[in-house]
């Protein structure tokens with residue numbers, strides 16, 4: 361009997377220990393939630409004495425005494441989370457595990473309540489970290505999509521959200537470390553807090569406490585701005601500031617950026633500083649990289665443009681050197697040929713007169729032949745000779761030969777003259793002239809050659825008069841027009857356009873002819889380069905034109921495509937350069 365009593369006592373003690381020393385709060389309640397029993401932890405946790413607790417209903421402990429949504433602790437058991445209130449009014453998060461049971465016809469409720477403040481803190485922290493990583497990730501993504509200022513604003517808005525601030529701004533610190541420049545602030549700052557202008561440099565010494573982080577080279581927290589003694593005031597248009605964090609971004613030896621956030625509802629702590637620093641550093645790193653990349657791209661572009669110019673200059677130089685030496689050569693050849701061609705031409709004239717004389721003497725002899733009846737052997741010999749050499753044919757052919765030779769010589773003379781023009785373009789005849797008039801008169805001259813297969817379209821712009829050697833410019837027009845006509849095989853269009861750009865006038869002659877290969881284009885300005893059949897082209901037209909245009913300090917551009925046609929564009933300076941060299 362004693363033994364069993366002892367055993368019962370022991371059992372009761374054990375149950376008591378179980379209840380008293382449990383880590384969690386344990387309540388026993390009736391069906392209405394009135395607390396019938398509570399353990400020691402509950403007394404420590406809620407701040408009520410055991411008696412006070414036992415006179416309360418479990419709902420009295422819940423924050424706002426509100427029923428927990430979705431949970432009926434009286435009717436059913438379950439596991440849920442809610443918040444409980446301590447005696448001093450403070451609240452804390454709890455996880456409640458509750459169960460109903462019946463004993464001797466009565467319904468009871470037992471609840472184990474666990475304070476989950478550490479877990480909730482951890483969860484909050486995790487959520488905050490996740491948000492912070494999301495922010496950093498977005499920041500890196502935004503970098504490629506936004507211009508610098510927009511990007512800074514974007515970053516600031518993240519810092520603002522993550523730190524629960526209402527103001528966020530960025531200053532750049534100049535190389536001298538003495539002046540700073542407000543470069544961006546968040547949307548909320550601009551809309552609600554500050555209308556002060558930005559983008560202007562001002563000395564750090566005039567800046568408020570936000571520049572203290574530059575002066576002290578460390579992150580600073582001001583949770584009581586109002587009572588801070590050395591605040592140096594706010595810029596005009598700035599509304600009240602109550603809390604502030606200022607963070608310097610240091611690179612090498614220098615502070616590059618000051619990032620500030622302000623006006624959080626509660627005090628700032630080291631975690632907020634960490635966020636501001638993290639974002640400040642990342643933003644500066646990205647900005648630096650973007651700026652460097654932009655600089656590199658710009659440099660590359662510049663380099664490319666420079667290379668292109670160099671190539672152009674080189675090929676231009678090559679071309680003019682070639683033309684210069686060809687010019688000299690042709691000048692020499694022309695000079696040497698000029699004399700012999702001259703005297704051969706004049707000899708031909710004399711020769712023709714002589715031949716006429718000789719043939720008239722011969723005719724007189726032939727009359728004598730008719731009159732002489734005798735069949736002399738000498739006369740017979742003459743007849744014999746005439747038959748052998750086909751005298752009648754000679755008599756008729758010799759003048760044809762003479763005229764053909766004279767034609768040939770005339771052509772040679774023309775070539776020599778062209779060569780001379782090419783190598784030494786005359787310098788007389790500079791005048792202000794209307795190029796449209798020149799084009800029209802040249803068209804009239806070449807019209808005969810063009811009329812059967814070419815349609816002429818004129819697209820004249822408004823151009824000023826040009827100071828030039830008009831007759832030579834006309835010669836260029838003629839060469840280009842004839843070439844265009846010759847490039848058109850059966851029928852096509854020649855379009856003549858003119859225009860002005862800056863101080864230069866351009867004249868364009870475009871044809872829908874057979875076009876040229878790139879290889880051909882390389883040679884067209886060389887004298888005697890021709891693809892035309894013998895007799896049709898001498899290959900001097902363009903080299904001559906080139907010389908003339910160069911003399912005018914202009915240039916010729918060629919665009920051509922096989923089967924589609926050619927565009928030749930002449931650029932002439934309106935006056936200044938040409939006049940200077942006149």
Ligand SMILES: Nc1ncnc2c1ncn2[C@@H]1O[C@H](COP(=O)(O)OP(=O)(O)OP(=O)(O)O)[C@@H](O)[C@H]1O
Pocket residue numbers: 839843844847871873874875876880884885889890891892896897898899900901902903925926
């Ligand atoms: N509009 C054009 N379309 C196609 N090829 C052209 C054109 N203009 C010039 N060429 C090419 O350039 C070559 C050189 O032209 P250039 O005017 O110097 O000589 P040419 O016309 O052959 O002879 P020339 O003008 O002395 O009578 C031509 O033979 C032709 O191959």
Ligand SMILES: [Mg+2]
Pocket residue numbers: 839842843897900901902
């Ligand atoms: Mg030609």
